[in-house]
Amino acid sequence: MIEFTMPSLGADMEAGTLSEWLVKAGDKVKRGDIIAVVDTQKGLIDIEVFDEGVIQKLVTKEGEKVPVGSVLALILSDKEQGNVKEEKPEISPIIEAKATEKVAVVPPARIKASPLAKKIASDQGIDLTNIKGTGEEGVITKEDVEKAIAAKEKPQEVKRAASSETIRMAIAAAMSKSNKEIPHYYLQTKIDMRNSLNWLSEANKQRSLKNRLLPVALLLKATAKALTIVPDLNAYWENGLQRKADINIGFVISLRGGGLMIPAIHDGAKKSVDEIMATLSDIIPRARVMKLRSSELSDSTITVTNLGEGSVETVFGVIYPPQVAIVGFGNISEQPWAENGMLDVRPVLSVTLAADHRATDGHIGSRFLTELNNILQNPEAI
Amino acid sequence: MNNNNTIQLTYREALKQSIRQALQKDERVFLMGEDVGRYGGAFAVSKGLLQEFGPERIMDTPLSESGFVGAGIGAAIAGMRPVVEVMTVNFGLLAMDQIVNNAATLYHMSGGQVNVPLVLRMSSGIGRQLAAQHSHSWEPLFAHIPGLKIVSVGTHEDARQVLLAALEESDPVIIFEYTSMLNLESEISTNPETVDLVHAKIRKEGKDISIITYGAAVYKSLEAALDLAAKGIDAEVVDIRMLRPLDETTIFTSVSKTHHALLVEDAWRSISISSEISALIMEKSFYELDSPVQRLGGVEVPIPYPKHLEDACVPQKEDIVKKVIKMLHHD
Numbered sequence: 118m119i120e121f122t123m124p125s126l127g128a129d130m131e132a133g134t135l136s137e138w139l140v141k142a143g144d145k146v147k148r149g150d151i152i153a154v155v156d157t158q159k160g161l162i163d164i165e166v167f168d169e170g171v172i173q174k175l176v177t178k179e180g181e182k183v184p185v186g187s188v189l190a191l192i193l194s195d196k197e198q199g200n201v202k203e204e205k206p207e208i209s210p211i212i213e214a215k216a217t218e219k220v221a222v223v224p225p226a227r228i229k230a231s232p233l234a235k236k237i238a239s240d241q242g243i244d245l246t247n248i249k250g251t252g253e254e255g256v257i258t259k260e261d262v263e264k265a266i267a268a269k270e271k272p273q274e275v276k277r278a279a280s281s282e283t284i285r286m287a288i289a290a291a292m293s294k295s296n297k298e299i300p301h302y303y304l305q306t307k308i309d310m311r312n313s314l315n316w317l318s319e320a321n322k323q324r325s326l327k328n329r330l331l332p333v334a335l336l337l338k339a340t341a342k343a344l345t346i347v348p349d350l351n352a353y354w355e356n357g358l359q360r361k362a363d364i365n366i367g368f369v370i371s372l373r374g375g376g377l378m379i380p381a382i383h384d385g386a387k388k389s390v391d392e393i394m395a396t397l398s399d400i401i402p403r404a405r406v407m408k409l410r411s412s413e414l415s416d417s418t419i420t421v422t423n424l425g426e427g428s429v430e431t432v433f434g435v436i437y438p439p440q441v442a443i444v445g446f447g448n449i450s451e452q453p454w455a456e457n458g459m460l461d462v463r464p465v466l467s468v469t470l471a472a473d474h475r476a477t478d479g480h481i482g483s484r485f486l487t488e489l490n491n492i493l494q495n496p497e498a499i
Numbered sequence: 500m501n502n503n504n505t506i507q508l509t510y511r512e513a514l515k516q517s518i519r520q521a522l523q524k525d526e527r528v529f530l531m532g533e534d535v536g537r538y539g540g541a542f543a544v545s546k547g548l549l550q551e552f553g554p555e556r557i558m559d560t561p562l563s564e565s566g567f568v569g570a571g572i573g574a575a576i577a578g579m580r581p582v583v584e585v586m587t588v589n590f591g592l593l594a595m596d597q598i599v600n601n602a603a604t605l606y607h608m609s610g611g612q613v614n615v616p617l618v619l620r621m622s623s624g625i626g627r628q629l630a631a632q633h634s635h636s637w638e639p640l641f642a643h644i645p646g647l648k649i650v651s652v653g654t655h656e657d658a659r660q661v662l663l664a665a666l667e668e669s670d671p672v673i674i675f676e677y678t679s680m681l682n683l684e685s686e687i688s689t690n691p692e693t694v695d696l697v698h699a700k701i702r703k704e705g706k707d708i709s710i711i712t713y714g715a716a717v718y719k720s721l722e723a724a725l726d727l728a729a730k731g732i733d734a735e736v737v738d739i740r741m742l743r744p745l746d747e748t749t750i751f752t753s754v755s756k757t758h759h760a761l762l763v764e765d766a767w768r769s770i771s772i773s774s775e776i777s778a779l780i781m782e783k784s785f786y787e788l789d790s791p792v793q794r795l796g797g798v799e800v801p802i803p804y805p806k807h808l809e810d811a812c813v814p815q816k817e818d819i820v821k822k823v824i825k826m827l828h829h830d
């Protein structure tokens with residue numbers, strides 16, 4: 118039996134309220150399915166499941182507030198289901214084999230809805246797959262569809278958004294903890310971006326307007342690549358340095374109403390610059406309406422803050438615990454640049470690193486910034 | 500109990516008044532059947548009419564349903580307006596050949612030259628412990644036959660008016676009256692609304708579910724609707740009234756409003772009026788349905804003699820209430 122538990126959606130989260138179940142006992146789930154909505158300080162968050170199987174029991178009721186790590190539901194994995202059948206002693210081997218076969222065939226989930234509900238849904242463009250039926254045996258009725266229409270008409274922000282006050286409190290808690298517990302050290306360097314910008318402008322010539330690459334996508338890719346060479350910064354500090362295998366860069370997105378969201382860009386090292394750009398295009402609007410998935414909120418292994426859009430040249434970050442580093446990008450501006458005894462004007466980027474001195478020393482941080490510079494000087498090799 | 504606008508009377512009295520009015524209104528009208536004259540009718544519906552109208556117009560017949568229904572058909576063809584009483588629907592089977600092969604068919608066989616303006620009245624249903632040879636609800640059996648008009652008299656207003664409308668028809672009409680309701684009193688208007696043989700009648704408007712019914716189940720459905728109202732369910736009660744031809748429009752309009760339909764009748768459940776209407780709703784109002792059409796019908800046994808078993812054989816008010824709650828609240 119697999120236990121589906123209340124996830125930690127940030128170091129500051131101690132408990133969450135199970136706001137809504139999107140599945141019921143007997144439903145089949147697969148990795149990545151969103152099966153519950155949890156109310157946190159960061160608003161209502163869609164919670165994904167990471168296992169495959171059948172929901173055996175919903176342990177936590179809707180509206181219940183439980184600590185991080187509490188069992189929310191029990192999931193019977195596909196393998197276990199097979200076992201249950203095999204344990205029956207009276208069945209002869211041949212029949213048993215058949216029975217097991219039968220179990221393996223999972224019929225496609227047919228949505229039961231009344232003819233009227235289906236008609237209204239089709240007229241109004243409502244997707245029945247996300248509606249929970251309240252009719253007999255879970256049939257979707259007219260009332261259920263009408264509720265879904267009403268919910269759709271209400272702007273999502275109203276329903277999902279945590280108040281800016283609760284977000285403020287969450288940031289306050291995490292940043293206080295960081296400043297209290299983490300001995301930061303700070304490094305700064307300037308990087309000549311001429312090669313990178315030239316490479317980008319060449320690359321964008323072959324791309325449609327929609328698929329154009331922004332400098333930040335290249336910077337994130339370069340950061341991920343540098344972390345493969347200096348893995349000590351891609352880690353948690355939890356009873357010592359815990360390196361993380363996947364490089365999931367948390368990208369700071371400021372909200373229009375104040376406050377921040379830091380969704381993770383999963384597996385940055387394995388993604389191409391185009392893929393990172395696509396991820397950003399997907400994630401930024403969702404972060405702004407606080408429609409992030411639980412994995413995007415909890416999986417970051419390092420944070421990048423980018424103030425390049427404004428006139429700020431340099432940003433020194435505060436580490437998001439239990440991570441051990443935060444990289445800051447300022448804007449790219451033309452500056453006098455001395456090289457080989459000559460003075461030139463180059464597009465220059467100021468990069469900073471704030472790192473946890475318990476976990477690493479300045480030497481490691483320096484190596485990271487050096488590697489980052491090397492990568493950005495040779496963008497064609499990225 | 501008589502004031503300016505309404506009159507309190509039994510279902511039996513309402514039937515008698517309609518026969519009396521018909522006899523007064525048109526001298527071609529006469530009543531014929533077993534015991535209708537000297538005895539005053541097996542259920543006392545025609546008591547006193549022999550004295551008032553004489554043996555030419557209130558005619559006792561031998562126990563010979565095929566014979567006197569056939570005689571009625573002949574009289575109708577010859578220009579009279581016969582009202583033939585068949586004591587119970589069970590005896591109606593003895594006249595089935597006359598009803599199907601002559602009354603319902605002659606207009607067709609004569610190429611439209613011969614109309615049969617016959618009115619047949621039959622008592623139907625349980626209620627007087629007359630057991631399995633006198634108590635059935637065979638409306639569906641007769642409603643199956645093209646060429647007939649079938650009316651079911653589910654209320655006092657209709658008991659007072661339906662016969663008069665039937666006598667206006669130029670084709671055979673069978674009127675089903677309900678033995679169990681004869682002594683039931685109700686208040687009706689002294690000047691009741693005329694009835695046509697086309698339309699069903701909404702007996703109570705509602706928005707949550709359509710209870711579609713006829714005959715003895717109409718009052719039970721109305722009582723159930725009262726109970727349901729106390730539970731916050733606003734049921735509409737549709738009295739089908741015309742079992743052939745069916746008033747589909749009224750039925751579909753109601754279902755389109757409430758999106759839930761429960762069909763209630765005393766007749767055996769399978770191959771019934773409900774079966775037919777359920778199929779029609781499915782064919783023509785499918786996309787208006789928010790739950791499957793449900794039926795409450797008679798238990799499929801010969802009607803038993805004991806009172807409690809008789810009652811158990813047909814849907815009662817409590818059954819209707821329970822079924823509606825299950826349909827709408829799923830418990």
